Amino acid sequence: MSTSFRAQVVWGVGLIAYIVAVLHRTSFGVSGLEASARFETSASVLASFVVLQLVVYAGLQVPVGVLLDQIGPRRLLIIGALIMASGQAVLAFAETVPAAAGGRILVGCGDAMTFVSVLRLVATWFPPGRVPVLTQVTGLTGQLGQVLSAVPFVAVLNNYGWTQAYGSAAALSVVVAVVAIATLRDSPEVRAYPIQVNTWSGVGSDLMTAWRHPGTRLGLWTHTTTGFAGMVFVMMWGYPFLVAGQGLSRAMAGTLLTVMVLAGAVAGPLVGVLVQRHPLRRSWLVLGVVLANASAWTAVLLWPGTAPFWLLVLLVLSLALSGPGSMIGFDFARTFNPPNRLGTATGIVNVGGFTAALLSILAIGVVLDLRSGGTATYELDDFRIAFSVQYVVWVGGLLGILRTRRRVRRRMAEHGVVVPPIREVIARRRRHRRGP
Template structure:
């Protein structure tokens, strides 16, 4: 083996080691993010709060997360992603330790603020590490793999954490997840690096005016906006379900046992993890058809939710399982939005563009989580004993206006992106033309955007 080949092999192995630690950091992040989901009823009892107050915990967490996305993206460009991963894991660990020993509502609120802040710093930073260490053609699949491993964090929330809550109790359960976060902090310090050895670190220090100019330039590109709306439309249904309202909906609304509800939420996690690599492969092979995947996911969610909400009485278990599966596809589907940001922006403004993209899905999630809690309270479902299926039907119907806004944004920005491509001389063949040529024995080749300042879709 030549010295060059040996160096390449070491670099490849190093990339996978770095990826493994980054993925572990995201596992911890998702575990922290969803750690209140299956404990919602326990939290109401511990703090003596209503459904609206409980929903405000998750809303505040997501608001902090969303508000910090653009600053975190700018800091990634300035400080590098490794420092942000370390800071995020340490902050989440501190938040969970506060929650573990909290007995008053204000302490729980502080804990969720810390968790939201740490969560905000982690995912986009791990994505940047992945982008820096792997070749561009592999980035879509690697991004989905990050999401896949992150779903293990939800498994932790839905199974071991529930067992700890109903066994040793609240304090050991949340102190344990806090310790898990501090372990991820230590591993990130030891292993993570911004870029492979010998490669120039793209960190740049810019004046505030230039940072604002980069953000405006990213937002002006229709491909970036297509990513924003893709991330808005796909994940909020699953986020609201997995983060807070799925367990009460299944137990109090649909009459399932806690064990069956936990099994369905585990199915949610397995589906989100399993479909991620499939979606990543599709995006890598068909970058001009990414919006098809996004619109198909949104359409499937809307249809299945309609069937569940209109069903007379509690829905059959098979239908609820289908609902969980379809809702789960929104999580990996939302990652398509980051691929739009990546292909629409040069490296020096990628952090800000990624942060803006990430804001959208969580903004929609905040709206849904908050309004579900408010509507449950308005209908008299302020305690676990008074949750009703009818109240949940009204509350979850709020998803449809959010989907409508997202789909409209996708269609408008997609048309603008196609117009920009046409001005650059890139013509994307229509699907019927491709199919006609294939039936005739020919092949129509759709050009794939090669520059970071051009994005294609059809």
């Protein structure tokens, strides 16, 4: 088997594992009514499961990144699949809220191990020039797991019941683990990078070294500032804003969310190609994504009355850039850290967007409750004030990006790589077009 074909197989298996992880991540959301009846609890309690899962996922990113550097992506991905299988199995037979919460915690733990493992496989199996595009495609393809949870999982749930649906999901994760055991390898060579079981002091040293590099922190601020707005919109507050705030029908709101997903699928590979062709201008792409998100939200929030439909379309198109933009953060981590520290750096980066999204979701909810008196009847002005909390993240994130970018470029200059100011590049191209 050629190395090129083997790389495609490894990536394909990694993609399947990530798709199944997203299926597990979103399965509870599509079974909310059944969960409410099974556990005899309120919607607010069930909604807290989303926050709990985000907390687990974000909180484990750095420990998982450290573990990835210790044991490699193959073992970590297999362990993650088995943990998710156990979590779904617990849910299949759970009859109380604490048991269900325990199952979701396990799912969050396994989910946290999957994406970073697939990114490491991509980085070690493919040439560096192909990694940016493949990273974007990996992130986008994984969202097919949402389709699996919304269609076949729901079909099994409706036709055969709760236990059978979650039991089938658990079995699917076991199959993924078995396939991964049979097909995955950490790298084309026997050992492309040393896997060392460090002492606690050694692990702490690697963590601090990764954190101290401004390239890692640039990736963290990138993931934080570009990724959170899209997650807030899709995971929690976008649908209520469109229906209760903008007065759209449920069908039309769903259509806009679908447009956002499709636009992201188109934008991702394009962003990957731009990163591949212009690696020294990645930060400008990041700033462009942040500017697009903030500008679209500003126009919608300042529009007198409900926004016109074309402006809402523009909003979801701009938010579709959030996911592809956040992936640039992983590219910063990859290019500024050695392979034996890449997992730790990736984990540091990945915690940013999810933490910012979690805090923003909670802050928006608090503001809405304060404005509405806890009645869950929201007006457009309530949403205007609540969504304004996003500007805190954008401003703080932009300051972090600009500060760490200066430090990165200073360190690059020390190694002989000078990034000319963008105005000089534009002026040079203009002179070239004019000719002698």
